Amino acid sequence: xxxxxxxxxxxxxxxxxxxxxxxxxxxxxxxxxxxxxxxxxxxxxxxxxxxxxxxxxxxxxxxxxxxxxxxxxxxxxxxxxxxxxxxxxxxxxxxxxxxxxxxxxxxxxxxxxxxxxxxxxxxxxxxxxxxxxxxxxxxxxxxxxxxxxxxxxxxxxxxxxxxxxxxxxxxxxxxxxxxxxxxxxxxxxxxxxxxxxxxxxxxxxxxxxxxxxxxxxxxxxxxxxxxxxxxxxxxxxxxxxxxxxxxxxxxxxxxxxxxxxxxxxxxxxxxxxxxxxxxxxxxxxxxxxxxxxxxxxxxxxxxxxxxxxxxxxxxxxxxxxxxxxxxxxxxxxxxxxxxxxxxxxxxxxxxxxxxxxxxxxxxxxxxxxxxxxxx
Ligand code: 9MR
Numbered sequence: 001x002x003x004x005x006x007x008x009x010x011x012x013x014x015x016x017x018x019x020x021x022x023x024x025x026x027x028x029x030x031x032x033x034x035x036x037x038x039x040x041x042x043x044x045x046x047x048x049x050x051x052x053x054x055x056x057x058x059x060x061x062x063x064x065x066x067x068x069x070x071x072x073x074x075x076x077x078x079x080x081x082x083x084x085x086x087x088x089x090x091x092x093x094x095x096x097x098x099x100x101x102x103x104x105x106x107x108x109x110x111x112x113x114x115x116x117x118x119x120x121x122x123x124x125x126x127x128x129x130x131x132x133x134x135x136x137x138x139x140x141x142x143x144x145x146x147x148x149x150x151x152x153x154x155x156x157x158x159x160x161x162x163x164x165x166x167x168x169x170x171x172x173x174x175x176x177x178x179x180x181x182x183x184x185x186x187x188x189x190x191x192x193x194x195x196x197x198x199x200x201x202x203x204x205x206x207x208x209x210x211x212x213x214x215x216x217x218x219x220x221x222x223x224x225x226x227x228x229x230x231x232x233x234x235x236x237x238x239x240x241x242x243x244x245x246x247x248x249x250x251x252x253x254x255x256x257x258x259x260x261x262x263x264x265x266x267x268x269x270x271x272x273x274x275x276x277x278x279x280x281x282x283x284x285x286x287x288x289x290x291x292x293x294x295x296x297x298x299x300x301x302x303x304x305x306x307x308x309x310x311x312x313x314x315x316x317x318x319x320x321x322x323x324x325x326x327x328x329x330x331x332x333x334x335x336x337x338x339x340x341x342x343x344x345x346x347x348x349x350x351x352x353x354x355x356x357x358x359x360x361x362x363x364x365x366x367x368x369x370x371x372x373x374x375x
Contacts, residue, residue: 013337014048014085016352020305022086024049024312026250027079028320029060032072038342039316044083049137049310051088051249052076053322057097062123065101070130077134088249088312089131091139091186092124093170095156103157116161121173128177137310139186139217139249140174141167145198147189147264152198167202168211175212182309186217186249189262191227191235203242215309217249221323223258224286224293229300236300240307248301250314252321252335253293253347255286260327269328282334282345290334291346298351317342 017023025047031039032055043050054060055072062068080087102119103111111119128138144167146154153159158166167185174183185206190199199216206213216239218232239246257275260267269275278286301308315321319340323333337348 011352013046013348013351016354017311018048020302021308022049022310022312023047024051024086024088024249024310025316026051026053026090026312026314027055027076028053028315029055029072030320031316032075032079034075036320039320040079042316042338042342044079044085047085047313047316048083049086049088049312050076050080051090051139051312053090053315054097056089056127057091057094058102058123059097059099061127063099065119068126073131077131081134086137086310087131087135088310089128089135089138089181090249091142092127092174093120093140093144093158093166094142095154095158096143098157103161111161113162116158117166117169120158120162120166120170124170124173125177128174128181132178133180135178135181137182137184137215137247138174138178140183140213141170142186143188144185145187145190145195145202147195147262149194152201168206168209171206171211171213182214182245183212184215184217184247184249185213186219186247188219188221188250188264190216191218191232193231196231196235196238200238200242203239203244207242207244213244215245215247217247219314220248220251221254221262221314222252222297223254223261224289225258226261229296232297233300233304236304236307240304246304246308248308248311251311252314252323253290253297254323254333254335255282255290256323256331256333267327271328271330275328276331278334279332282339287334287346291350294337294347295350295354298354302354313337318345 014023025043027043027050030036052073060069077087103116105111144153146152153164171183189195218235236246301311313336315336317338317340318334318336321333321335323335324331337345339345
């Protein structure tokens, strides 16, 4: 029996949330090369939105001008379509995993604005054009907002080469290549007040110029201890108040000691035994704490199901999570719903157990006025 003809099951996450929002996952390079069949099976059973964790980033798709590597991206689409899942494209314009040739001559001299912009537009036209009608949602611009106080945009190679217009131009190019695709601005820590306000201002500027941006992607690289639910709720309300859809795009809940909060991959710390306490097994008490945290977060998402279209996890199982290598290389983290043996964890069962409360959606807790827009 094919996945498509299977009836909704009481055992699969995608079915439990079928009438609420898409439940997604990210597939690793290994998975897309067919080297992790266990992940693929879990993904096809439990998730109905697939993102490539790395395989559709510019460095992997177009390492040098005109040299495209489509194999893994094609495989993502084939896997998604074989089980009726939506494919999410990640990502078109980013400051990481983007080859220098987009902004520099072979000698390392900066390209002029027109040439850099043309490289961006050509890349978007080729990638979005190839998957037109098949990739339903695109993370068009990733992490353009600055982490620094008093600075609106990250001083990225794109900003330096093209100026702030690179953001609007990226969305316009994506829309031109596939007018039906849902176009997302995606970033981390934008649920926290500083970056949240900058995100609101950026979205407002884009909407005022009638730029085709449709949704804000809150990445959701979270922890047992942060962020506060109120921060997440406030961000969802404020983004939705602009008329934008909200996606949770890269959810994971790390359980290891943390000093750094965010996903700036340049932030690194040294490995010490105290920072890596669960090398053999996740203690039951911590697994329970994580389950409760996931449950509270999903209760919040369910309250906002009318504005949230998708909740995607950043990986299928604990063993392949990027958090095993960030911000400290070589730790053993447990941030996802499935363990290293592909078995569901207490957090998974907690989310399946929420099914009964689906019909009892209550009124949102806060109603925060978007005063930030006045600044
Ligand atoms: O999970 C990805 C990891 O395998 C890569 O090494 C890393 C390199 O940039 O990117 C990770 O994914 C990031 C995503 O593309 C954007 N948001 C933050 C994610 C975690 O760093």
